[in-house]
Amino acid sequence: MNPYFASQVMRRLAGRFRRLYGDEAERCLARLAMLVGRYGIEADLAAEPRPPWDHRTALIITYGDMLHGPAEKPLATLKRFLDTHLAGLVSHVHLLPFFPYSSDDGFSVIHYRKVNPDLGSWQDVEALGERFGLAADLVLNHVSRQSKWFGDYAHGIAPARHYFIEADPAADLGAVARPRSSPLLTQVATRGGPRYVWTTFSADQIDLNYANPDVLFEILDILLLYISKGARIIRLDAVAYLWKKPGTRCLHLPETHEIVKVLRDVLALVAPHVLLLTETNVPHAENVSYFGEGDEAHMVYQFALPPLILHAFLSGSTEALRAWGAGLADPPPGCTVLNFTASHDGIGLRPIEGLIDEAALAWLIARIQDSGGRVSMGKGPGGALRPYEINATWLDALNGAERPADVQCRRFLSSQAVMLGLRGVPAIYFNSLFGARNDHALAEKTGLARSLNRTKWDVATLERLINDPLACERLIWEGYRGLLRVRAAHPAFHPDGRQTFLDAGDGVLAFTREAPSGDERMLCATNVGAVERGLGAELLAGCGLAPGSGADCIADMPLQWRGDALVLEPFQTLWIALP
Template sequence: MNGSRESVTERIHHRLARLYGTPRSGRLCRRLELLAGRYREDLPTLAGEPCWDQRTSVLIAYGDIVRSDGEPPLETLHRFLDERVGEAIRHLHLLPFFPSSSDEGFSVIDFRRVDPALGEWRQVESLARRWPLLVDLVLNHASSQSEWFHHFCAGVAPYRDYFITVDPEQWDLSQVVRPRSSPLLTPATTPWGVRQVWTTFSADQVDLNFANPDVLFEFLDILLLYILHGARIIRLDAIAYLWKRSGTPCIHLPETHQVVKLLRDVVDWLAPGTLILTETNVPHAENVSYFGKGDEAHLIYQFSLPPLLLHALLRGDASHLIHWLEHLEAPPPGCSYLNFTASHDGIGVRPLEGLLPEEELEWLVEQIHRRGGLVSHYQAPDGSLRPYELNISWFEAMGDGSTPANGEQIARHLCAQTLMLSLQGVPALWFHLLTATPNDREAVERTGQARSINRHRWDLVHLEELLEHHEATRSVFDGLLQRLRIRAAEPLFSPEVPQRIERIDSRIVALVREREGERLLVLANLSGERLEAALPDSLGGRWRDLLQPECRTEDEAAVPLAPWQVRWLREDADAGGRCPPPR
């Protein structure tokens, strides 16, 4: 073995020893070598290529988010993206496309098959060739309808040890932290009588037992299978809850971090260039712990951004957002944030803990209700119910809750996404952000799930009509694709370029991206007022607006900003002319 491989395999050996004990680690390493042998020759390697640059972006979508009669949804999605989006997006987060029994794909029945209702592996691979995939590794739990769980209930080896069973008389569950208020334990009939299985999220999602190395090796095989089929980013769903021990919160346990580091070591060894993304919808300090020392996740979600940005836009005051951005630590080398405003889930509010006063959170919840949204809750360790996430279409949240979509709502929506695109990190856009989709209350009534409000499925013909003739849909779609293309052409938007915050006005987010003497100034007016951004002397000079090429500033002490306007000002020694006053 060469030196680099010796280093990574040595780390893997140590991690397996920490998880399962030194006496078993040697045998487990040999088992991993056998698994690697099955895939090594066919796995892609991107060693030596940069992990990301300014062109890197992610579109989040379900496989059937666009439907057309008589066509497999994966083919419809491919055709729509090919014709309408093209290379404006670099990666596609194809949400769970496996057979499942609930939770919109996250209660997986079979981890190795494509849901026939969506298509086949060949269609997944076709998408991956155009837009390298971000794929979910749903490793905390499996469906109660899965073959694994059926075999568990029948007492069939090895599956009889695949799931966590708990004797409530023997386990101390008093400190358990979880994001649901449903029962933690669910009875299951087995040859040994009724057993209580652990169900963090629902009775249909039964938690897997990673204290059993057989479970780990199942998922190592599944991980490599996904990479073989075109995954370039692996999202570790609900990873924070993976490992359980009596008398602990059963969240963020050291063993969980070891598993994440082990998965990173495996991809660095066998598929260098493949990235690990952790999904941990928790307070900021807990969230960033998954960077480790640069040896854990390559990417983590910027979970505090969506609720802080939402609060700032609805208040017309960015004070709390600016304070957080000022103190946001840079990621370790080789790591980055995944920035987003909305996703297939709701807008988490646990990441606001310590960042937003309680009375402001109560105000934000009230605003969401006014706009037709819903609020989901979790059970705190003291038994109380606390807000967990806000369920609403982001576009609907940008309105006032009483009038039809208008220019102000469109401007506020574009402001939010443009500021997100400006921040250091990799941007990710939920499909419905592009299409200015309203709340889908019918879906909530049909499914009984609050998250369905933001998971609309489009009929292709209807969506095409809206893109041609509906002002909000067309303006938002075209405006965001234009911004993505401009961003992709500007090297200062690379995740490797640092950012710093300038204090100008509580209503204006001002940040500078700077590298090797080149500067980009972002000014975002998060209010409905016409403002002038008074620039400090350090930002004097000539600037060219990337979003308005005809608009240039020359040694101006104040830059005009229309309501909810964002300006991308590139320092340009040759710039000339003046910007018109905001309209």
């Protein structure tokens, strides 16, 4: 037997199962012992532990059908495009849900163990993982109404007849916090008559009942399947809502954190090289709580970053972004953050609660709406509606259409340089690689505001755009790949490296990065405004830069000094290797 089964990890799991399931704990341990051998996954106890990330680590976020080509499945087209254009520039591919689904662009899963045949096969998924680390979604809060599990529940068939949460519509559930404004409970027909089931996200996405250990073990089995197919990062979708307890917010409950710890411990047993990434689009302090004490997620999204960068570039003020960045605590050892600006979802607004005031938030929302974006609402405690997320592509959110194309491209790339320079692992949404525009036609067709940022491409059309010397898409594409190339060449950008924010005056964001070894330091400075600004002599001297020295690593050119100060053009970012 694997020696881990007599290990401290198993003792921890025994305690976790007791806290979750009481007298069922021993049975849970026995089930786990049988489960872990099912897919032939076993930790290599003799292998030297490898660092999970470095300055070359970067993710692309993409749907499996983001690209279409002739005579092949979309996953094969995607692999060919990534192999040709991004190998060596990004290390991982986050392949958004690639399973049969009924709604929400993949996040209402009909069958967890199958690949959507419209996309390809498990062989195609595994092929992607040969050159890139594969990140896969574990959609564990809910399942499609069209799934076999829910069909069995409706017909009273074991074990799924206990997989879902029934509730009394007359019960007081007003304290429940939700990211949607749709009804919390949905009436469904069952063999026993009408029932009301818990639906946090939509009537098609039925929440699973984690108070039943059978549900957890179904999910553990699926987790191990994904690892056996090559997954190296497991994204826990909507994990904050897992455990329900009437009378509470049903958000971040202790039992939810305990389940994340169970998943982490199971990985420690059989796949310690696999990382957990939690998706919790909530205020910053709540978000980073999923690090636990270094015993929950390896990675959490830096959800406050996108709206703060957006606010800085739209307002011309770096005060809120700098104050937040300067106050960030170090992640626990072995943990890091995932930095991003855009994703398949919208730009969340809950994470900046308390970071900018209500007037600034209202102004930001108005700016986005004026430029063609939308705002989606969620329900807070008591059922009050409040803005939940901005829906727009990053380019249109940042620019609208009022600026010349070259200025829009420069502003866009500078915003990405901020994200790429910060401590953590960067994640880039596929459509941001070349600055896609809002897809109003798709949003009208689907009725989903998020579709503004979910354009799918004919691969030949996209290839023409990124090779057209007059196209904005090419300027952004080449600029973005250049930023990734420079970042990967400098150990100062290691996710574990030190980060120090500097006071460069409002309108300029400046911080230093240092390699964990101490062998390299980098000064990153960005002018978020439309007027020329400078880096003063005192700041530069403190960094060890003498007038007339140094070079910009991005442009690969000498620095533009003006006396003992450095000039920053509008929307310019400098990365300066320090002596």
